[in-house]
Amino acid sequence: MKIVVIGGSGLIGSRLVTLLSEAGHQALAASPRTGVNTVTGEGLSKALIGADVVVDVTNAPSWEPQAVLDFFRTSARNLGKAEVAAGVRHHVALSIVGTERMADNAYFTAKVAQEEAIEAASVPYTIVRATQFMEFIGGIADFSTQDGTVRVSDGMFQPIAVDDIVAILAQVTLAAPLNGTLDIAGPDRAPLAEIVARYLKTMGDARPVVTDRNARYFGGHVDELSLVPLGDARIGRIGLDQWLAQAKGH
Template identity: 85%
Template sequence: MKIVVIGGSGLVGSRLVALLNEAGHQALAASPRSGVNTVKGEGLTTALMNADAVVDVTNAPSWEPQAVLDFFRTSARNLGKAEVAAGVGHHVALSIVGTDRMPENAYFAAKVAQEEAIRAAGVPYTIVRATQFMEFIGGIADFSTESGTVRVGDGQFQPIAVDDIVAILSQVALAGPLNDTIDIAGPDRAPFAEIVARYLKSVGDARPVVTDSKARYYGGVVEELSLVPLGEARIGQIGLDQWLAQAKRG
């Protein structure tokens, strides 16, 4: 199969391209670096020629509310039009678990707009909503630090490793479109503060972590189940302790 990975030079995309090529497929890494710009609509006709599937794992360069909304909405619309013209049979998009449950979070709201554009495009699709990446826990801690203390909401947290995300995206891309959304998550679910504290301890960071019901998650209010799957989900194989041990060795 020819599979075009939009955002193919990033953290998820580069690993997905490598995995698909190792499995004998023709995976193309498409990004502004390779002359493909979905916001401007540049390079899409050539990149999508004879493509069986497209996997969109792009990330917005700016999280400013209007900028991130414009990025995901415009990108999805341009990509959808190009896929229709090229006869692409399956559009796969990486989104976020709970993205429709935290409207005050501008990034989540923009992902909702992206999903709406995907459904309206007329291309058979599968939307894969992932929980927060284990690789981003350190950044989340930094963002949530106030006067030397990490303050996070009192909801549950169930992060997933990027390697698990990549493996599931590969399986989804090679299967038929569901015209639906699926949730994926890591195997460990615990209070937000507990997960962050485990990460910081593993890297020798002494910052205290406290639960604060008023703490915002990039602008959004964190309720008990805001960031975890509410129903059935595909669960990754890599637990947090395993990932932390791998990160130390790496």
């Protein structure tokens, strides 16, 4: 099977290409680094020749509200047109749990626009919505630090390890399209402030963590269940303690 991974040079995409290749598939990494640009359309048609499945794991180069919206909307529309022309049978996209529940988070709003463009294209699809990556907990702490103190919400948080995301994406890629969404999350659910504090303690980081119900999550207001699945979800195998132990060792 020929599988084109859009964003195949990044954190998720590079691991997915490796996993699919090891399983005997023709997996190709497509990104600006390999001459494929989904915003301008450069190299897109050529990359999709003979493709059975396209997996989109791109990330926007800028998180400025209008820029991130333009990126995801334009990219998804261009992909849809190119896939129709190439006869692609399945479009898989990585999105975020709770995209529709945080309208004041510009990144989430842009992902909603991406999902809408995918649904509007006439290509069978599966949208995999993941909770936040465990690998980004440190980034959340850094973003939320003011005067040496980390201020984060007490909203529930259920991060998932990148290795679990890649494994589930590979399974979805090789399965029949859902023409719908699939939520995925890690096995451990706890308040965001508690998880950030556990991460910092494990890493030997002495920054204090303060629970602040008014703290924003990359610009968005966080309710108790804004960032976790509300219904059925596929749960990853790597627990937070296991991941923290591995992260500490690196």
